Amino acid sequence: MIGLPAVYLFAGLVFGAIAILSALDRANPKRWANAAFWGLFATSFLFGDYLGDFGNGALVLAMVAIAGVVGLGIGRPATTSQDERRILARRHGNTLFAAALSIPAVTLIGAFTFPRIMIGGGPLFDPAQTTLVALATGVLVAIALALVLFRETVPAALQEGRHLLDLLGWAALLPQMLAALGAVFALAGLGTAVGDLAAQAIPSDSRFAVVVAYTFGMAIFTAMMGNAFAAFPVMTAGIGLPLIVMKFGGDPVVMAAIGMLSGFSGTLMTPMAANFNLVPVALLNIQDRYAVIKAQLPTALILLIVNTVLMYVFVFP
Numbered sequence: 001m002i003g004l005p006a007v008y009l010f011a012g013l014v015f016g017a018i019a020i021l022s023a024l025d026r027a028n029p030k031r032w033a034n035a036a037f038w039g040l041f042a043t044s045f046l047f048g049d050y051l052g053d054f055g056n057g058a059l060v061l062a063m064v065a066i067a068g069v070v071g072l073g074i075g076r077p078a079t080t081s082q083d084e085r086r087i088l089a090r091r092h093g094n095t096l097f098a099a100a101l102s103i104p105a106v107t108l109i110g111a112f113t114f115p116r117i118m119i120g121g122g123p124l125f126d127p128a129q130t131t132l133v134a135l136a137t138g139v140l141v142a143i144a145l146a147l148v149l150f151r152e153t154v155p156a157a158l159q160e161g162r163h164l165l166d167l168l169g170w171a172a173l174l175p176q177m178l179a180a181l182g183a184v185f186a187l188a189g190l191g192t193a194v195g196d197l198a199a200q201a202i203p204s205d206s207r208f209a210v211v212v213a214y215t216f217g218m219a220i221f222t223a224m225m226g227n228a229f230a231a232f233p234v235m236t237a238g239i240g241l242p243l244i245v246m247k248f249g250g251d252p253v254v255m256a257a258i259g260m261l262s263g264f265s266g267t268l269m270t271p272m273a274a275n276f277n278l279v280p281v282a283l284l285n286i287q288d289r290y291a292v293i294k295a296q297l298p299t300a301l302i303l304l305i306v307n308t309v310l311m312y313v314f315v316f317p
Helices: 004-024 031-070 082-116 127-150 154-187 190-201 207-225 228-247 252-267 279-284 291-314
Strands: none
Touching: 004 031, 004 127, 004 154, 031 154, 082 127, 127 154, 154 228, 154 279, 190 228, 207 228, 207 252, 207 291, 228 252, 252 291, 279 291
16 A cells, blocks of 8 residues: 555655765765755655654754754756756746646645555555645656656756755755644644633634634734644644534534635745745845735735635535
8 A cells, every 4th residue: 555655755765865966066065964964854754763753853953953053055956057947948838837737736636536546455545645645646747747848857857856955955844844843732732722712712602703713813823833734733723623613513624624724824924934935035136035925915814814704604514
């Protein structure tokens, strides 16, 4: 049965290759720091199950020390120049989007079809992880399409990936780290504390007040944490499940889906989401550090209000 181990193996091999390429890049003054950082990240995917909680924690602390004390550098991957990119863009036109768009397309199709594929009376794909397996499959399909359509090579794809990771640096890991932090907060009982505060502040007989507290709470906590995945377990444990679902009989699927979208509205409004809102400013050399946030703020507020209305209309049967 194909599940998370296959996805982790794929990710570990990719980051391991990037670590090796980083070590070979003599143009990067911090090539060994980059190699160690991405090598440790690859190790977490390849051998995380064998390291245990303590070993994985030590690995993360080592990565933090490398990024915080030594710092990561930017190398010179063997890739195309800006002039070559312009020529390729004119040559291929909108075909350039085929590889990128194949990722969400394959992920969506796989999420619905993979659970139904049976071999020998059992599922071929782990039913609990079909979305992640479909996402990894989409990435493989996108790579294959890019290699065929643009006549490139696998090393070129790895070099482009390394180039992007060099530009993003440690910020590329923020979503994963913050999601883990949200799980830690939930286990520590922060959700219970939030629920107790909400019970005192929210009118007990108002469905609308509970929905507003959940959607706006998701956005605010996301803005504080920088990631909706960190806010979701806390707000859902504190308000979503005990009040919307258990007290008022709301649909947990609708609550979770629209709740995450509400959190993403908060992502658009915070510098804590550095990989989304600050890194693009650095890549584009924009003088105003908060230019991206300012541009996104009106849309984020409108989306938050719309999500709140949708939640109230559809969550209760």
